Amino acid sequence: MDLRLDGKVALVTGASGGLGRHFAGVLAAAGATVVLAARRTEKLAEAVEEIGPGRAHAVPLDVTDPTSVTAAFEAAEAATGAVVDVLVNNAGLAKTAPALETSPQDWRTVLDTNLTGAFHVATEAAARMKAAGRAGSIVNIASIVGLRPAGAVASYAASKAGLIHLTKALALELARDDVRVNALAPGYIETDINAAFFATDAGQKLIKRIPQRRLGRMSDLDAPLLMLCSDASAFMTGAVVPVDGGHLVSSL
Numbered sequence: 255m256d257l258r259l260d261g262k263v264a265l266v267t268g269a270s271g272g273l274g275r276h277f278a279g280v281l282a283a284a285g286a287t288v289v290l291a292a293r294r295t296e297k298l299a300e301a302v303e304e305i306g307p308g309r310a311h312a313v314p315l316d317v318t319d320p321t322s323v324t325a326a327f328e329a330a331e332a333a334t335g336a337v338v339d340v341l342v343n344n345a346g347l348a349k350t351a352p353a354l355e356t357s358p359q360d361w362r363t364v365l366d367t368n369l370t371g372a373f374h375v376a377t378e379a380a381a382r383m384k385a386a387g388r389a390g391s392i393v394n395i396a397s398i399v400g401l402r403p404a405g406a407v408a409s410y411a412a413s414k415a416g417l418i419h420l421t422k423a424l425a426l427e428l429a430r431d432d433v434r435v436n437a438l439a440p441g442y443i444e445t446d447i448n449a450a451f452f453a454t455d456a457g458q459k460l461i462k463r464i465p466q467r468r469l470g471r472m473s474d475l476d477a478p479l480l481m482l483c484s485d486a487s488a489f490m491t492g493a494v495v496p497v498d499g500g501h502l503v504s505s506l
C-alpha cells in the first residue's frame with residue numbers, strides 16, 4: 255500500500271482557507287507538488303509561503319467561470335511543467351435558509367459553485383489527463399448532507415447530492431482512461447467557519463446527535479484523502495467515503 259504522492263502534481267480548489275488549505279498541506283507532506291487555487295489570491299500566497307515555495311504554487315480560480323477554470327489549469331501546467339495528476343475538487347459554499355425562504359439568486363450561487371463549478375473543474379482536469387495519456391485521481395469533496403438531508407440547507411444538500419451522482423457518472427465514463435473519480439463525504443468538521451456555532455447550545459445539541467459525540471477534526475480526513483488521491487485506491491472509482499463519526503447511522 256502506497257499513500258505517497260512523490261512526483262505527482264495535485265491541484266486543490268478552494269485552497270485559500272478551511273479544509274482546502276489543510277488538504278494542500280497534507281498532499282505536499284505526502285510528496286506532491288501542490289497547486290493552490292481560489293479567488294482570494296493573497297490568502298493563497300500566504301499558504302504557498304507556509305508550505306514552501308517550489309513545493310507549492312498559487313493560481314487564481316473562480317470555479318463558476320469556465321474561462322477562469324481553463325486559465326487556472328494552463329497556469330498550473332506552466333508553473334509545474336506537468337499535467338495535474340490529482341485534483342481535489344473542494345471549493346464550495348453554503349447558504350443557510352429554509353427552502354421557502356431561499357432566493358433564486360442564492361439557489362443559483364450554491365448550485366453554480368458546488369455542482370456546476372465542480373463539473374467544469376473535473377472535466378477540465380480529466381480532459382488534460384486523458385490527452386496526456388496519464389492516470390489520474392479526482393476527489394470531489396461532497397458532504398454527508400448530500401446523502402441525508404439536514405434542515406435549512408436545501409440548496410447545499412441538493413448540490414452535494416448532485417456532486418455525488420456526478421462522481422459516479424464521471425467514474426463510469428473515465429474508467430477506461432485510467433482516471434478515477436471518487437467522493438469524500440465529511441460530516442461536521444470543526445473549522446474557523448463553524449467554531450462559533452458549535453460553541454452555542456444549538457451547536458452542542460447537534461454534537462450530541464453524532465454517535466461518536468464529537469466534531470470531526472481536519473486531521474480525521476487526512477488518511478481517507480490520501481487513500482483516494484494515491485495508488486492505494488487503484489481499484490476504487492465511483493465510491494463515496496463518509497468520514498462522520500457515525501452521523502449517517504445515527505438513531506432514527
Ligand SMILES: NC(=O)c1ccc[n+]([C@@H]2O[C@H](COP(=O)([O-])OP(=O)(O)OC[C@H]3O[C@@H](n4cnc5c(N)ncnc54)[C@H](OP(=O)(O)O)[C@@H]3O)[C@@H](O)[C@H]2O)c1
Pocket residue numbers: 267268269270271272273274291292293294295297315316317318344345346347367371395396397398439440441442443444445447
Ligand atoms: N467544514 C465542514 O464541516 C464541511 C463538511 C462537509 C463538507 N465540507 C465541504 O468542504 C469544502 C470546503 O469547506 P470549508 O469548510 O473549508 O469552507 P470554507 O472555509 O468556507 O472554504 C471554502 C473555499 O472555497 C473557495 N471558493 C468558494 N467559492 C469559490 C469559487 N467560486 N471559486 C473558487 N473557489 C471558491 C473559497 O475560496 P475563495 O473565497 O478565496 O475563492 C474557500 O477557500 C466545501 O466544498 C464544503 O462544502 C465542509
